[in-house]
Each structure stands twice: as C-alpha cells, then as structure tokens.
Amino acid sequence: MLRRLILQLFCDRSSIVLLVGVSLLGCAGSTTIQLQHHLLRKDSSTVGVYFLRPGQGFMGVRGKPIGIELDGEELLQLSVGHYTLLDLKPGIYDMVVTSWTVEGPKNSMAETSRKFVLDLEKADSVYLLFTLEESNFWNRFKQSIGEQISNDTLKLPLGEHMTVRFSSDSKPQAGIGYKVESVSRETAMEVASELERVEGSQPLPLHD
Numbered sequence: 001m002l003r004r005l006i007l008q009l010f011c012d013r014s015s016i017v018l019l020v021g022v023s024l025l026g027c028a029g030s031t032t033i034q035l036q037h038h039l040l041r042k043d044s045s046t047v048g049v050y051f052l053r054p055g056q057g058f059m060g061v062r063g064k065p066i067g068i069e070l071d072g073e074e075l076l077q078l079s080v081g082h083y084t085l086l087d088l089k090p091g092i093y094d095m096v097v098t099s100w101t102v103e104g105p106k107n108s109m110a111e112t113s114r115k116f117v118l119d120l121e122k123a124d125s126v127y128l129l130f131t132l133e134e135s136n137f138w139n140r141f142k143q144s145i146g147e148q149i150s151n152d153t154l155k156l157p158l159g160e161h162m163t164v165r166f167s168s169d170s171k172p173q174a175g176i177g178y179k180v181e182s183v184s185r186e187t188a189m190e191v192a193s194e195l196e197r198v199e200g201s202q203p204l205p206l207h208d
Helices: 002-010 137-148 185-192
Strands: 020-026 029-033 047-052 066-070 073-078 082-088 092-103 108-119 125-132 154-157 162-166 178-183
Touching (some): 029 082, 108 178, 125 185
Antiparallel strands (some): 066 092, 108 162, 125 178, 154 162
16 A cells, blocks of 8 residues: 555656766756766676656756766766766666755755666666656655655665665655656657767667
8 A cells, every 4th residue: 555655656757867077068068977987897797778868957957967876976967958878887776866956935946866776787778767756746755655654665666677765764855856767768769869869879779
C-alpha cells in the first residue's frame, strides 16, 4: 500500500545528463565534462550512458546547467537542450543532481538537489532522461505518506537502472528540481531528435 502511494507521485516523465573537464558551448549555454572523473575510462568493460536534458526550465534559471555528481565526485554540468554519451565503469553508484529553481512570493533563485541510485552493474547501454519533477512533489509526498514511513529506507524504481530513496528523515527540498529516469532506447531516440549533441560525443542514432 505504501509503495503504491509513493509510486503515484512519479507519474511524470523526467530528464537527465552527465559530463567532465572540457567546456563545450552551445546556443543554450555550456556543458562541462570532468574528464578526470574516476569512473570514466576507455576499456572493454564499460557501460555506454546517454544523458539527455530537454528544454524545460523556469524563466531566469532555465539556461543554467544542472550539476551531476556520481559516486561522490562531480561528473558533469549539463546545459539545457543537450545530450551526450559517456563510457562509465560498471557498478552501483549514488547520484546527486543539483539545479536552480525559483521559489517564494518573489520567485527568488534557489539551488536545490535530489539523490538517486544508478545501477550500471549488468547493463550495456543506459539512457537517462532528466526532467522537472511535478510541482509540490515533496509536500505531496509528506502529506500523503510521510507519517507512515518507518526507519527503513524505501527504494522506488524510475526505470530499469534508476531508483530514488526515501526514508523517515527525508526532508522537503527547495522549489522544483530535476528527477532522473532510465528510459528505453526508443524514447531516448525520440527525445534526442530535438536536442543538440555535445561536440565530440557519439550521436544517438535516430533510426534503428
């Protein structure tokens, strides 16, 4: 029952992306990849991970990149309307997505973050979509089921390779942030057809 109530809060689709050390300029802003990240490597045992961020956002902060931290280290600052491919070491990693939002009666700018878990243990290719979460997500979560949560942590799937964790000490975050969803290749191809590929990144074929 509790899991069902929580899953209702995830009816919307979301958007995402990762990068490193080089700043790549686009019409909407710049995407920065931290090339020295410890999970970036070029050998036979890597997982190809596409990061896709559609053109959603709030006036005044929409053009700011979202920060993606993986396994405790910054991996990417992804600009709006961009997508890229990174080859990452297999494993299960904590991911933190930080973005800018607006809140309060004066629509003041505020930084907000969300925590996820990315499972690359048994994957060949993964497609991560970053989108804005539904409005009042944390408040609705707290009102609907917050008091029913025990000390145990609940893991809620956002596609095959992504989960989000909630626990009794989960607190509301500022404004509306980004959530990450693992989507199918078909969905990723459809989204990528309207995005700008980061220079130097392998394109996502728009047809099989």
